[in-house]
Amino acid sequence: MTPDRSIITRISATISRVENLTALYALLAIIVVVLGLVSLPFIAYHDDQLYEKTLDPASALHPYDRGGVPFGTTPVKSQYPENSPYAGYVTAYLTPFSQWLADTTHHMGTTIVAHPGGIIDEILYNTRGLDTVVETSILFVAFAIASYLFRRDS
Amino acid sequence: MFNLPTTNIGGPEVFVLEFGDIVAYFSPYTAALFVFALIFTALVIVSRPERQVDIAFGGDAYYTKEVDPNLLRFQRFMAIACGLATLGAVMTGDVFNFTLFASMVGITNIGIVAAYRNRHVLNAAFQYGIVAMLATVPLFGGAAIVLAGTGTLSMWELFGGAMAVPLIAKAFLVLGVMGEGMAPFYIAKAEITRAQGAPFILMVHVSSLLLFLRVTEIVISM
Numbered sequence: 001m002t003p004d005r006s007i008i009t010r011i012s013a014t015i016s017r018v019e020n021l022t023a024l025y026a027l028l029a030i031i032v033v034v035l036g037l038v039s040l041p042f043i044a045y046h047d048d049q050l051y052e053k054t055l056d057p058a059s060a061l062h063p064y065d066r067g068g069v070p071f072g073t074t075p076v077k078s079q080y081p082e083n084s085p086y087a088g089y090v091t092a093y094l095t096p097f098s099q100w101l102a103d104t105t106h107h108m109g110t111t112i113v114a115h116p117g118g119i120i121d122e123i124l125y126n127t128r129g130l131d132t133v134v135e136t137s138i139l140f141v142a143f144a145i146a147s148y149l150f151r152r153d154s
Numbered sequence: 155m156f157n158l159p160t161t162n163i164g165g166p167e168v169f170v171l172e173f174g175d176i177v178a179y180f181s182p183y184t185a186a187l188f189v190f191a192l193i194f195t196a197l198v199i200v201s202r203p204e205r206q207v208d209i210a211f212g213g214d215a216y217y218t219k220e221v222d223p224n225l226l227r228f229q230r231f232m233a234i235a236c237g238l239a240t241l242g243a244v245m246t247g248d249v250f251n252f253t254l255f256a257s258m259v260g261i262t263n264i265g266i267v268a269a270y271r272n273r274h275v276l277n278a279a280f281q282y283g284i285v286a287m288l289a290t291v292p293l294f295g296g297a298a299i300v301l302a303g304t305g306t307l308s309m310w311e312l313f314g315g316a317m318a319v320p321l322i323a324k325a326f327l328v329l330g331v332m333g334e335g336m337a338p339f340y341i342a343k344a345e346i347t348r349a350q351g352a353p354f355i356l357m358v359h360v361s362s363l364l365l366f367l368r369v370t371e372i373v374i375s376m
Binding site (some may be wrong): 018019021022025026028029032035036039040042043044045046047048049050051078079080083084126127128129130131134135137138141142144145148149152 | 172173174175176177178224228231232235239242246248250251254255257258261262264265268269277278281282284285288289291292299301302303304305306307308310311320321322325326329332333
């Protein structure tokens with residue numbers, strides 16, 4: 001590096017190299033994170049949460065105990081209740097197999113893996129259904145890229 | 155009951171679509187972005203790829219670069235997916251939903267350029283991919299801080315200044331979108347545009363530009 005280059009020339013020469021892109025972004029991220037750490041004491045946790053979560057370490061289902069009564073009507077908080085008239089109807093999400101299990105045996109309430117249930121699934125499937133759709137789309141796109149690259153040479 | 159405050163930068167809402175708690179909407183501003191993205195997605199669907207010609211310096215010789223049909227099909231698919239993600243990002247009315255669409259734009263952008271065999275293009279795409287992966291942390295972190303600080307994610311509640319959104323959440327959102335869409339980092343893009351296949355490559359630029367315009371509106375309105 002010649003000594004007579006100006007500081008602007010040197011900065012622009014550095015950031016014009018694509019290899020420095022990650023470092024540049026990391027520098028920006030570090031600056032913002034440091035600002036965030038400084039401002040952390042001034043951020044208060046809002047007590048009235050729309051999507052509340054409670055942890056009960058004593059529960060046998062911990063940490064999967066998300067609240068709610070199996071096969072009962074569970075009240076679900078939602079931003080716009082008039083848009084989700086069926087919120088809280090957890091039983092409505094039973095799969096056919098789970099329905100059959102519930103009809104023929106008494107063991108359905110003991111499993112949490114065979115059927116969607118609980119308060120978080122209620123939020124995901126009903127009041128925030130579009131999020132579920134987009135998340136699945138992201139996974140699908142990622143699989144499509146990976147499979148194309150993997151099978152390209154065969 | 156849905157009344158965006160008039161202080162909203164985009165003006166009054168003209169169309170509302172309810173998905174439970176996620177209430178998508180058009181203001182004149184986002185409607186303009188939506189129409190632009192829609193037109194470009196339609197162009198990507200119907201257009202044929204450009205055919206690049208390299209001219210040998212100092213002579214009459216030239217050679218054309220061949221277009222691989224499989225690559226073309228995959229790129230078109232990725233460009234359409236990118237367009238759909240952009241459409242969702244400009245019309246959604248929920249912060250977390252917006253971050254999901256933004257990360258989908260980032261992944262599809264990588265998908266558009268990842269299949270090339272050109273070394274320079276792949277090098278740039280690799281750096282871009284690392285930044286896009288890195289950017290999900292501030293992106294979703296911003297949405298999480300918005301939720302923790304205000305108790306809600308709906309833009310209908312957050313816009314207008316009634317809720318005190320922490321400044322760091324806004325900074326995280328902008329930083330995340332910068333990483334996903336690469337709006338200010340055009341170094342990687344200059345390398346990427348060496349790749350052939352003009353309408354699909356340009357989708358990378360259009361999506362990141364629209365994404366950045368949208369996050370600007372969100373951050374200013376909150």
